[in-house]
Amino acid sequence: MTDRCELSIVVPTYNERERLEELVASVSAVFSAHGIDGEVVIVDDNSPDGTGEIADALTARYPVQVVHRAGKQGLGSAVIAGFARARGSVLGVMDADLSHPPSVLPGLFAALRSLDVDVVVGSRYIPGGASKNWPVLRLAMSRFACVLARPLTPVRDATSGLFVVKREAIEGVQISAAGFKICLELLMRSRIASVAEIPYVFADRAAGESKMTTREALGYFVQLRDLYLLNVRHRKRRARYQQLSEADVAILVQQRQRQM
Numbered sequence: 001m002t003d004r005c006e007l008s009i010v011v012p013t014y015n016e017r018e019r020l021e022e023l024v025a026s027v028s029a030v031f032s033a034h035g036i037d038g039e040v041v042i043v044d045d046n047s048p049d050g051t052g053e054i055a056d057a058l059t060a061r062y063p064v065q066v067v068h069r070a071g072k073q074g075l076g077s078a079v080i081a082g083f084a085r086a087r088g089s090v091l092g093v094m095d096a097d098l099s100h101p102p103s104v105l106p107g108l109f110a111a112l113r114s115l116d117v118d119v120v121v122g123s124r125y126i127p128g129g130a131s132k133n134w135p136v137l138r139l140a141m142s143r144f145a146c147v148l149a150r151p152l153t154p155v156r157d158a159t160s161g162l163f164v165v166k167r168e169a170i171e172g173v174q175i176s177a178a179g180f181k182i183c184l185e186l187l188m189r190s191r192i193a194s195v196a197e198i199p200y201v202f203a204d205r206a207a208g209e210s211k212m213t214t215r216e217a218l219g220y221f222v223q224l225r226d227l228y229l230l231n232v233r234h235r236k237r238r239a240r241y242q243q244l245s246e247a248d249v250a251i252l253v254q255q256r257q258r259q260m
Contacts, residue, residue, distance in 0.1 A: 003087060004087050004088070004089065005037045005038055005039050005063075005087045005088050005089075006036055006037040006038060006088060006089060006090060006109075007031075007036055007037070007038040007039075007088045007089075007090045007091075007092060007105075007109055007164070008038065008039050008040075008041050008082075008083075008086030008087055008088030008090070008091050008092065009027060009038065009039070009040050009041065009092040009093070009094055009105070010041045010043060010078075010079050010082030010083060010086060010091065010092065010093050010094075011023065011040055011041065011042050011043070011082075011093075011094060011095070011096045012043045012045070012075050012078035012079060012082065012093075012096070013042055013043065013044045013045070013047060013051045013052075013055065013096045014044070014045045014047050014051070014072055015047045015048065015049045015051060016047065016049075016051050016096035016097060017047070017049045017050055017051045017054050018097075019096065019097055019098050020042070020051060020054055020055065020058070020096055021054065021058060022098065023040075023096055023097075023098055023102070024040050024042075024058050024062050024064060025062065026098070026102040027040055027094075027102045027105065028040070028062045028063065029102075030102045030103065030105050030106060031063070031105075034105075034106040034109075034253070034256075034257070035257070035260045036105075036106070036109060038063065038088065039063040039064065039065060039086070039087060039088065040062065040063065040064045040065075041064075041065045041066075041067065041082040041085055041086045042055040042058075042064060042065070042066045042067070042082075042096075043066075043067040043069065043078040043079070043081050043082040043085075044066065044067070044068055044069065045069045045071060045072040045073055045078060046068070046069060046070055046071050046072070052066070052068055065085055065086075065087075067081050067082060067085050069081065074180065075180055075182060076175050076176075076180055076181075076182045076185060077175070079093055079182045080173075080175060080182075083167075083170070088167065089166070089167055090109065090112060090164050090165070090166060090167065091164065091165055091166075091167055091170070092105070092108065092109075092162075092163065092164040092165070093161060093162065093163055093182065093183075094161065094162050095161055095162070098203070099202055099203050099204060100122065100161065100162040100200070100202070101200065101201070101203070104122055104162065104198075104200045105164075106253050106256075107198055107249040107250075107252065107253055108120045108122060108162075108163070108164045108198065109164060109256075110249070110252040110253045110255070110256040111196050111198055111244060111249060111252055112164050112165075112166070112196075113256065114252045114255065114256065115196050115242065115252075116194075117194040117195055117196045117240075117242070118165060118166050118169040118191075118192040118193055118194050118195065118239075119163055119164065119165040119166070119169065119186070119187070119192050119194075119195045119196075120163060120164050120165075120195070120196045120197070120198060121155055121157060121158075121160050121162070121163045121183060121195060121196070121197045121198075122157070122160055122162035122163060122197075122198060122199075122200045123155075123156055123157035123160060123197040123198065123199055123200065124142075124157050124160070124199075124200070124201075124202050125143065125146060125156040125157045126156050126157070126197055126198075126199050126243050127199060127245065128199030128200075128245060128246040129157070129199035129200055129201065129202075130199075130201045130202070131201070131202045131203075131204070132201060132202065132203045132204065133203060133204040134202075134204050141217070142159065145159050145181075145220060146158055146159055148224055149184055149224065149227075151228075152184070152187075152188060152227055152228065152231055153184065153187045153188070153195075153238070153239065154195070154238060154239065154241035155183075155187060155195055155197055155239075155241070156197060156243075157197065158181070158183060158184045158187065159181045159183065159184060159220075160183050161182070161183065162200065163183050165186065165192070168191075169190055169191050169192050169193075170186055170190040170191070170192070173186060173189050173190040174189065175189060176189075176223065176226050176227075180216055180219045180220060180223060181220060181223060184223070184227065185223065185227070187239065188227045188230060188231065188236060189227075189230070192239055193237070193239055193240060194239055194240040194241075195239045195240070195241055195242075196241070196242045196243070196244055197241075197242075197243050197244065198244045198246075198248075198249050199244075199245070199246055199249075
């Protein structure tokens with residue numbers, strides 16, 4: 001691999017062996033089909049199910065790097081560790097269980113490049129976005145979590161785990177230990193000054209167990225408290241915001257394809 005690439009997608013893992021190879025193959029196919037010079041950076045927190053070993057084996061066939069950590073240290077710090085290893089000028093995050101469809105990546109990348117914004121967030125909560133196969137209570141909790149973050153950021157899906165961001169916008173950022181929702185954490189603690197949101201359909205995991213626990217939910221309230229206090233102390237300027245439709249995204253992807 002060369003020293004740099006266009007796009008690095010960080011995938012934090014803990015007991016994700018069931019679908020990891022399928023995810024990596026799908027992301028790699030999307031890179032190839034859309035002419036994206038990209039890589040996948042898997043950050044494994046010493047999964048007891050052998051996820052780390054599977055990730056290592058994938059490096060022989062796909063553009064993959066693997067970061068092994070000593071134990072389960074948290075999602076936010078896993079993403080930051082992945083960013084530190086990544087080669088891309090654009091950094092992204094997605095889940096390992098295919099709840100975030102790899103087909104969304106060209107739209108995220110094209111929007112970031114064409115609109116010249118600092119970050120593009122994949123959103124379940126703008127027109128065209130949705131969540132499939134989620135229990136009603138889980139969906140209500142997710143929407144409520146986003147509403148609680150609304151005074152901090154114009155982003156409708158601030159708890160999204162699917163986004164791409166320019167490296168220079170988050171270089172050197174220090175996240176809180178309570179920063180489970182890494183997108184919201186970066187929006188508030190970094191130099192991000194402009195953001196776009198594009199719709200996608202979230203599909204609940206078909207294999208493995210959800211990582212959302214009562215402890216994680218309570219941790220979100222601690223994170224919110226810290227970020228509200230940060231906002232009061234520093235009065236961070238709200239990011240310039242725009243919201244795209246599915247049609248808008250399709251046009252941007254086509255334009256990028258023609259420019260290649």
